[in-house]
Structures are given as structure tokens and as C-alpha cells.
Amino acid sequence: ENKKSIFKNVVANVDLTGDLNQHKVSINNTTFDATAIKGNVGFVKSEDKNVAIADLELSKIILDRYIDVTDKSAKNPTLKDKFVYQMNLFPWNKDWTIEANVSIGNSVYNNIPLEGINLNFSNTDDNLKVNKLAINNIAGTYLDLVFDANNIRTAPNFNELSFNVKSSDLPLFASTVGIDLGSKKLFNRKLFASQGVLTGSFDD
Numbered sequence: 594e595n596k597k598s599i600f601k602n603v604v605a606n607v608d609l610t611g612d613l614n615q616h617k618v619s620i621n622n623t624t625f626d627a628t629a630i631k632g633n634v635g636f637v638k639s640e641d642k643n644v645a646i647a648d649l650e651l652s653k654i655i656l657d658r659y660i661d662v663t664d665k666s667a668k669n670p671t672l673k674d675k676f677v678y679q680m681n682l683f684p685w686n687k688d689w690t691i692e693a694n695v696s697i698g699n700s701v702y703n704n705i706p707l708e709g710i711n712l713n714f715s716n717t718d719d720n721l722k723v724n725k726l727a728i729n730n731i732a733g734t735y736l737d738l739v740f741d742a743n744n745i746r747t748a749p750n751f752n753e754l755s756f757n758v759k760s761s762d763l764p765l766f767a768s769t770v771g772i773d774l775g776s777k778k779l780f781n782r783k784l785f786a787s788q789g790v791l792t793g794s795f796d797d
Contacts, residue, residue: 601626602624603624603626604622604623604625605620605623606620606621606622606623607620607621607623608621611635611636613638614638614639615635615637615638617633617634617635617636618634618635620632620634620649626658627655628651629651629652630650630652632647632649633647633649634646634648642690643688643689643690644689644690644691645689645692646692646693647691647692647694647695648693648694648695649693649695650696651695651696651697651698652697652698652699653697653698653699653700655700655701656700656701656702657702657703660682662679663675663678664678671795672771672795673749673794673795673796676745676795677746677747680721680745680746680749685716685718685746687718687719690715690716690717691714691717693712693713693715694712694713695710695713696712697710697712698710705731705732705769705770706731707731708728708729708731709728709729709730710726710727710728711727712726712727713726719743719746719747720742720743720745721740722740722741722742723739723740723741725737726738726739731766731770732762732766732770733760733761733762733765734758734759734760734762734763735757735758735759735760736756736758737756737757738754738755738756739753739754739755739756740752740754740755741754750793750794751791751792751793751794753790754792755788755789755790756787756788756789756791757787757788758786758787758788759786760783760785761784762783763783763784764781765783
């Protein structure tokens with residue numbers, strides 16, 4: 594059980610339209626705890642596939658308040674261990690395809706403050722396709738990721754992962770997210786920018 598807390602204060606203003614095969618939930622002026630949320634969530638059922646679609650805007654959310662984002666029992670977990678654990682936090686349903694666009698003003702995830710988050714992704718069974726994950730500020734760094742990964746719950750394999758990083762303090766960013774830069778002088782400089790494409794698994 595990964596849930597640490599349930600919403601303690603909820604004020605909801607929603608509209609529900611549709612029928613048994615498709616319906617839409619419009620979220621207006623809704624808050625839970627200190628988070629204001631608005632947007633739309635839709636569900637479509639058919640013989641070919643079931644699709645859940647979300648377009649949401651959140652003012653802020655402290656994710657650490659609701660879920661344990663790291664396995665407290667693991668000793669010296671690798672980046673792969675952390676990724677797999679976090680992918681298994683969410684109840685992905687193989688009978689449903691999820692398509693979501695989410696923007697968050699401010700958040701705290703794994704004790705790391707994040708500002709200006711934009712996430713667009715789709716999930717089908719054991720595949721996760723992130724069309725955009727942009728974070729405007731994470732420890733003085735702008736981060737933009739796009740990737741398509743299979744076997745996300747067990748042995749993630751990235752068919753393609755493109756990245757764009759612009760940092761005003763690379764050592765601070767690396768220590769914040771738990772990346773070992775080693776002893777290379779290139780990575781000891783504060784100002785840093787890089788972009789590129791990777792493929793393969795965490796073990797490659």
C-alpha cells in the first residue's frame with residue numbers, strides 16, 4: 594500500500610454528461626487540500642478498445658503527501674529500481690488506454706521542488722509514451738524529456754529517449770536528483786546545456 598494520506602478537504606464543482614459507452618466529467622473550481630484543479634476527463638468504451646482521456650490543470654500539489662515515491666525497504670536502489678518502483682505505484686489497467694495532458698504550477702516529488710510542469714503521455718498495457726515532460730525549474734535546471742518505453746513495470750526498454758537540459762548549476766541539479774557526475778571537469782562547471790537521443794535499457 595503506497596497511499597500515505599487521503600484528501601482531507603475537498604470542494605467539488607463538476608458536470609457529468611454522456612451515456613453508458615462514453616461520458617465526460619468537467620471539473621470546475623474544484624479544490625482538494627491546497628490544490629485547485631480544473632479541466633476535463635472523458636471515458637469512451639468500444640469493442641476495439643477503452644480509452645480514458647484527461648486534460649487537467651493543477652495549481653500545485655505535494656505528491657509526497659499522498660504516495661511514497663521511493664521504496665523505503667530498498668538498500669542503495671539503482672535508477673532502474675526507482676523507475677520500476679514508481680511505475681508500479683499507479684494502477685495501470687491493461688484493458689484501458691490512457692491519454693493525458695497535465696500541467697502543474699508547483700509540486701514536490703521525492704522531496705524535490707518542481708516548478709512549471711507540463712506532461713503529455715499515453716499508456717497502453719506495459720508501454721508508456723511520453724510526448725512531453727517539461728519542467729521549467731528543478732534545482733536551477735530546465736529539463737525536457739520525450740520517450741517511448743516498453744516493459745515499464747519490470748525491465749524498461751527505451752525505444753527512444755530524447756532530452757534537453759539547460760542548467761545554471763549542474764552540480765546542484767545532479768546532487769538533487771541523485772546523479773553521480775564522476776570526476777570529469779566538464780560536469781563540474783555550473784553552466785551546462787546538452788541535448789541528444791538515447792536508446793536501450795538502464796542496464797546498457
